[in-house]
Amino acid sequence: CPPRPPSRPGRADMTARRVRALTPQALRRMPLPPPGEDKEERGRALVIGGSRHVPGAARLPAEPALRPGAGKLQVATAASVATGMALAVPEALVLGLAEDRRGEIARGHRDVDAALRACAAVAIGPGMRDGAGTHALVQRVLALSRCTVVLDAGALTADLDALPAGRCVLTPHAGEMAAITGASKEQIQTTPADHARALALRTRSVVILKGADTHVADADGGLWRHRGGVPGLGTSGSGDTLAGLIVGFAARGADPLQAALWGVVVHAQAGRALARSVGSLGFLAREIPPQVPGILDRLQRGAR
Numbered sequence: 001c002p003p004r005p006p007s008r009p010g011r012a013d014m015t016a017r018r019v020r021a022l023t024p025q026a027l028r029r030m031p032l033p034p035p036g037e038d039k040e041e042r043g044r045a046l047v048i049g050g051s052r053h054v055p056g057a058a059r060l061p062a063e064p065a066l067r068p069g070a071g072k073l074q075v076a077t078a079a080s081v082a083t084g085m086a087l088a089v090p091e092a093l094v095l096g097l098a099e100d101r102r103g104e105i106a107r108g109h110r111d112v113d114a115a116l117r118a119c120a121a122v123a124i125g126p127g128m129r130d131g132a133g134t135h136a137l138v139q140r141v142l143a144l145s146r147c148t149v150v151l152d153a154g155a156l157t158a159d160l161d162a163l164p165a166g167r168c169v170l171t172p173h174a175g176e177m178a179a180i181t182g183a184s185k186e187q188i189q190t191t192p193a194d195h196a197r198a199l200a201l202r203t204r205s206v207v208i209l210k211g212a213d214t215h216v217a218d219a220d221g222g223l224w225r226h227r228g229g230v231p232g233l234g235t236s237g238s239g240d241t242l243a244g245l246i247v248g249f250a251a252r253g254a255d256p257l258q259a260a261l262w263g264v265v266v267h268a269q270a271g272r273a274l275a276r277s278v279g280s281l282g283f284l285a286r287e288i289p290p291q292v293p294g295i296l297d298r299l300q301r302g303a304r
Contacts, residue, residue, distance in 0.1 A: 241288045
């Protein structure tokens with residue numbers, strides 16, 4: 001969407017008093033829906049992303065979509081990388097989509113349309129560039145699906161003022177938020193809570209503004225802050241894994257806000273585990289998903 005004039009959040013002191021701490025303890029008040037008994041009952045997750053130039057991008061949200069308990073996984077990516085994606089993520093049904101001359105996904109396909117109508121949650125954007133094809137595909141996703149939609153990376157350049165109310169999750173970092181709002185990156189970093197809340201109200205969506213402290217805002221004016229992010233999570237692909245986690249939680253039945261809050265905490269906990277076992281810096285985004293099942297077990301025991 002076109003940049004807006006720099007916002008003037010103001011009243012930062014009032015916002016600060018309304019911020020709720022997002023901690024593992026806070027999740028006890030929002031336990032996840034019980035998982036179904038088999039894969040048919042646990043929901044289908046769909047990931048759309050990647051390109052010829054970033055052939056592995058869709059893998060990063062794909063695996064973490066299964067880790068919170070989604071029953072089935074489908075990945076839609078550029079046709080030239082679909083076979084490699086199917087080998088990298090053998091648990092997924094992979095759909096190859098037509099490409100333009102840049103190697104970007106050019107348009108949808110009837111198989112993707114069917115997947116959109118059947119899925120319980122979808123993520124779109126990792127490895128996709130700003131462009132008419134990306135914008136058109138985002139609109140198609142929103143028109144055909146009736147579930148939670150996570151917009152990440154390239155999908156955040158679409159028209160965010162036309163989103164359906166109450167079922168989208170946006171995952172910008174400060175630079176992406178600056179491009180969306182027209183504010184400077186420095187302004188975003190100075191008052192992140194205000195900007196997260198303003199975008200959530202504007203788009204009628206859940207907004208996760210990622211950073212060392214991550215802020216989560218909803219369309220009702222609610223605001224949460226997760227403090228003490230792990231430096232090692234500031235690495236290439238880390239945000240894509242967060243998008244995948246949120247899709248996985250939504251696929252098993254969590255609403256958009258609940259999926260976002262659980263995703264942020266679990267992602268951070270996985271980073272802490274890797275900081276202890278690998279090192280404070282240098283672990284990889286693809287090492288995050290295997291940490292999730294054990295962390296989730298521990299958090300859910302605490303939530304009961």
